[in-house]
Amino acid sequence: MSEQLNDLLAEIRACRICVEEPRGRPLPHEPRPVVVGSPTARVLIAGQAPGTRVHASGLPFDDRSGDRLRDWLKVDRATFYDPACFAIVPMGFCFPGLDAKGGDLPPRRECAPAWRDQLLARMPQIELVLVIGQYAQAWHLGADRRTTLTETVRDWRRLLDRDLHPRVLPLPHPSWRNTGWLKRNPWFERDLLPVLREEIRWHLSKI
Secondary structure, three states, rough: HHHHHHHHHHHHHOOOHHHHOOOOOOOOOOOOOOOOOOOOOOOOEEOOOOOOHHHHOOOOOOOHHHHHHHHHOOOOHHHHHOOOOOOEOOOOOOOEEOOOOOOOOOOOOHHHHHHHHHHHOOOOOEEEEEEEEEEEEEHHHHOOOOOOOHHHHOOOOHHOOOOOOOOOEEEEEOHHHHHHHHHHOOOOHHHHHHHHHHHHHHHHHHO
């Protein structure tokens, strides 16, 4: 399984479908897929897509959003970037470009249908998926997702306790643009984060 996973990751990192066979406008720059697969990690982080800084460095969550996410998880950078501890599989592997207002465009639509199911199938040891933002929640929760992101994250206890493998925990995006959301929803830090941190401690202890 590890060899099959490595072969698939090599295919993904060489992927050019968003340029050569795009759904809509092609990617406006050279593809640089960013993904971390693992044959041992019990936790998978399902985010949106790389931003400009991650596109430049090739390191997922290598920005202020990553600083906030690591604080939510209460892990240091070394642990976060250790593939033995975390798999990091965004909905779109490449930086999608910027919109007219300077914000990141949505994840490319080619990535998930082409790669996601087969990549997850090669990591059967994953026990917990952290679904960050609306695009990851739509894919991993399907009809169980609520109407809005806030409602979905607020429903985290029920979603986490479903009899499924792997278990799924919804989170907002850790972007600093969501600071206002965090202030309006104090239950997130009060109720959800302690459970999240305990889950992370538990899964890391088994590695």
